Amino acid sequence: MKKILFIIISLLIACQSGADQKEPQNEEMLFRLMIEQDGVKIPPTNHTFVLKRKPFALKFQLFSTQTIYINFNESSFFYEEAIEKSSVEHVIGFGGTGMAEYEGNPDKEIFLSNGGWHVWMVEDGYNGRFDQVVKEGDIFSATRTVNQLYHVDGGKTIELKDVDIIYGVYCNVDYDKKEKDYEMTKFDTFKIIFED
Numbered sequence: 001m002k003k004i005l006f007i008i009i010s011l012l013i014a015c016q017s018g019a020d021q022k023e024p025q026n027e028e029m030l031f032r033l034m035i036e037q038d039g040v041k042i043p044p045t046n047h048t049f050v051l052k053r054k055p056f057a058l059k060f061q062l063f064s065t066q067t068i069y070i071n072f073n074e075s076s077f078f079y080e081e082a083i084e085k086s087s088v089e090h091v092i093g094f095g096g097t098g099m100a101e102y103e104g105n106p107d108k109e110i111f112l113s114n115g116g117w118h119v120w121m122v123e124d125g126y127n128g129r130f131d132q133v134v135k136e137g138d139i140f141s142a143t144r145t146v147n148q149l150y151h152v153d154g155g156k157t158i159e160l161k162d163v164d165i166i167y168g169v170y171c172n173v174d175y176d177k178k179e180k181d182y183e184m185t186k187f188d189t190f191k192i193i194f195e196d
Contacts, residue, residue: 079167108147
């Protein structure tokens, strides 16, 4: 009886210690976009965020300083191509296509573009295209507030109340100076649907 009791207690202790362990975070896996609205994290469903037609914040979480290449578009073309090909390397291309919003995000906007990446660097002590970049332990959190959109090709500002859906593609890109070539290391797609 003591033997059975000892086995049961040992199993309970083993299960409890396993439950207390946190899932290890893989540096290669942490390249994540979250969206917050009214201070609340909006969970995506099948890479789709459903928001109200009012300001929101994009928040990237990364394990290291990186450059984020991102494209926002009212057209689904790049989004669908990236999903279909499981890559974005040949959808838009990397060389010489980058655009950059103002540093510090003074206009609280994102660019919509039919061709080209927006290049957002995440560095310690430098906010770049973000409202702020904060390092918490080993993790960088980079936040960009969005109050409006700017259509680069049309040269006009678009209010959030006037848009129904935005498609997004973002990736991390390494530049090989020796080969003078760009290599995509991670990428993801998302869409934002605005509802009244």
